[in-house]
Amino acid sequence: MRRIQFFEIADQSWCPRIVREGVTDYLQHAIDAGRVYAPAAPVLARVLRESGRDAIIDLAAGGGGPWQSLLPVLHAGGIHPTVTLTDWRPNTTAFQRTTTHTHGQVQGHVDPVDARAVPPTLHGARTMFSALHHFREDDIRRMLRDAANAGEPFLAFEATHRSVRAVLFTCLTPLMVLLMTPAIRPFQWSRVLFTYLIPLIPLVVLWDGIVSCLRTYTPEELERLATNSSDGDYEWQTAELGDGPLPVTALWGRQRNESITR
Structure with missing residues (x-):
């Protein structure tokens, strides 16, 4: 299709x-x-552990993201990140609700944040859930290049699927x-x-x-976009996660050998 x-x-x-x-x-x-994004937890945990990051900047967070279900899984694996929710049009009410439900482990950023050019004051692994398909190819290249230039891991997960x-x-x-x-x-x-x-x-x-x-982009399309957006010091992977009828499409990347150099 x-x-x-x-x-x-x-x-x-x-x-x-x-x-x-x-x-x-x-x-x-x-x-x-x-619990749509449960299949994303192992990938997220591995990237956080290998990159040494203890903070997450969630881009285009919409209504607050899947953190109420993801954080307990990460905690069970010994990973306790802080999460900052951002959006171009922040839903501050939803952000505050997520903060309350997670007992302050997730905080909302009240100012608009462009996922293609994240402010340098926001440090941490960058995540996106159900948002990558909103962007055109050129915007995705800018987004991935911005993450690579900042040296931050980037992980995007899509629950939608381009199929009949x-x-x-x-x-x-x-x-x-x-x-x-x-x-x-x-x-x-x-x-x-x-x-x-x-x-x-x-x-x-x-x-x-x-x-x-x-x-929604296919894994092959995302791999092509990612490969063209950064140099060889940044490695990208794509996959379809989960064994349900509609798998989660995933794209993630980080600097090569980061777990060794950090």
């Missing part, structure tokens, strides 16, 4: 904030409830939004309004979900 760079409604400046945050709240709840099976599965998401909304906390009447009475949130989740599938 050919990749299509179409637009997602929640990314647009004209999308009402209440709808955008309703979409990210649902996605966050679905990620946490389904994934698109068909995504067509069920409006039903999932209707079923899951009562369990999303904190409760908000606005979320109920725009889910059940004026169903903008389920419709945007459906549209953006299908577009996300069509925009």
Whole structure:
């Protein structure tokens, strides 16, 4: 299936904030409830251990990322990183909620952060979850080059998949939004309004979900982009993780022999 760079409604400046945050709240709840990114934990743990990093800068963090489920796994392996959530349009309410649920182990960065040019004051391994497909190829090259120039590890994980099976599965998401909304906390009447009475949130989740599938990069495409974005001192790997019907696509990289030189 050919990749299509179409637009997602929640990314647009004209999308009402209440709808955008309703979409990210649902996605966050679905990620946490389904432990979607559990297959990413071993890769993340290995890169943190080998690179000697004890801080993570989570880029394009949306509703807060999968840290509520990932941190306990990392802790069980003896890894206790600090996590800073960043986004170009920070959802400060969601960030604060994640901070509360993780007892302060995850903190939100209130200022906008461009994933293609991370401020030098933010140090740590850079991660992305369900976000890489939002960027065009040139932007991804800039993003990876920026990480390589800063000497920071970079890890991106995508739960979407560019396939007919994934698109068909995504067509069920409006039903999932209707079923899951009562369990999303904190409760908000606005979320109920725009889910059940004026169903903008389920419709945007459906549209953006299908577009996300069509925009998702394959491991081969990511490997090509990564290889062209840095010199030989930085090594990249790609893989499909997990044994479910829709594996997690992963791209990660770090400086060669970093565990020896650090």
